[in-house]
Amino acid sequence: MAGLEVAVRFAPRDVDLELSVAPGEVLAVLGPNGAGKSTLLGLLAGLLRPTAGRVVLDGEVLVDDRGTFVPPHRRGVGLLAQDAMLFPHLDVEANVAFGPRSAGASRTHARERARQLLGDVGMTPFAGRRPHELSGGQAQRVAIARALAAEPKLLLLDEPMAALDVTAAPEVRQVLRRVLRGTGRCAVLVTHDPLDALALADQVVVLEAGRVAERGPAQQVLSSPKSAFGARLAGLVLIPGTITADGLATADGTVVHGLVTGAVGERGVALFSPSVVSVHASDPGGSPRNRWSATVLDVAPRGEVVRVRARPDAPAGHDVLADITVAAAAELDLVPGGPVHLVVKATAVRILASA
Incomplete structure (x- = not known):
């Protein structure tokens, strides 16, 4: 069977996992520290040998209970890590050409392949530079090409994206999204950032204590989580739609205004934290571009704040969470079924292309 099929147990770390990745699919793996994410990568790369089970990639058995074990260098598996880990003594083009040359390609073919990929990640002007002359985002783009x-x-x-600053991370995320969609190969992405999962992944798996706690499409898992870790990630408000020049158009035609990353016409999501949502008894007017009348669904204390869940009249069908002070909640006299007005500044909303 094409794609990736995994059913493995690794007793030393109490990991027992079963999952699959279809051809051309990107699977994001989320979970708390110690959940088994690094162990899974080690088993796939061949750096760890499972206690039991098998891994099959595009119909080839990489490891099984019958003694089959394909070593890392023969698996056809590439790795992109936090650190670009470029060879410091080689220029950018030679770094990217290293893989094809190691596989037996001629110098000419390897250089042509490197130039093509550097073009794909927007690094052609930097082909002759050494790694120490690159920024973190530039180095990671080269690492993508090399992988x-x-x-x-x-x-x-x-x-x-973990080692990149807030400016470089969105740019590298966009590059990864473009090149992953263009290759047709399957990929496994380990991340703590729900933005990575939403932008890059078709499916999400949440690991807890070495087991698969839940799996599903990225938007579904992050907007309606069923696992404890998924619920912690779901602190973000997520509204799906289509990217416009200055925001996101939802299915009912409402535009959610925000800071846009992505191309007009792409599928996307509007993301914002409950802490940036203001709740009012009546329409406050003023300059905020995101103002919605809504009905309160639930009011619950959460430590020092009160979390309000409300359903706007528009964008219809997408609940919004708001974290407000206890004093504000008392002053508003919030009860389920009561009317409120929600305000979110456009500068607090991220519009992100989604897989």
């Missing part, structure tokens, strides 16, 4: 240069059947991505 793809050997044409792996499976690409493993281990927190690829």
Whole structure:
């Protein structure tokens, strides 16, 4: 069977996992520290050998209970980690050409492949530079090209944006999204950031204590989680729609205004924290571009704040969470079924292309 099929147990870390990735699909793996994410990557890369079970990639058995074990260098598996780990003594083009050359490609073919990939990640002008002359975001773009240069059947991505600053991370995320969609190969992305999962992944798996706690489409898992860790991630308000020039158009035609990352016409999501939502008894007017009348569904204390869940009249069908002070909740006299007005500044909303 094409794609990736995994059913493995690794007793030393009490990991027992079963999952699959279809051809051309990107699977995001989320979970708390110690859940088994790094162990899964080690088993897929061949750095760890399972106690029992098997891993099959595009119909080839990489490891099983019958003694089969394909070593890491013969698996057709590429790795992109937090650190770009470029060879410091080679220029950018030579770094990317290293994989094809190691696989037996001629110098000419390897260089042509490197130039093509550097173009794909927007790094052609930097081909002659050494790694120390690159910014963190530039180095990670080169690392993406190098990981793809050997044409792996499976690409493993281990927190690829974790070491980048807030400016570089969205840019590299966009590059990864574009190149992953263009390759048709399957990929496994380990991340703590729900933005990575929403932007890059088709499916999400949540691991807890070495087991699969839940799986589903990225938007479904992050908007309606069923696991404890998924619920912690779901602190974000998520509204799906289509990206416009200055926001996101929902299914009912409402535009949610925000800071846009992505191309007009792409599927996307509007994301914001409950802490940036203001709740009012009546329409406050003024300049905020996101103002919605809504009905209170639930009011619940959460430590020092009160979480309000309300359903706006528009965008229809998408509940909004708001975290307000206890004093504000008391002054508003919030009760389920009561009317409120919600306000969210456009500068607090991120519009992100979604898989």
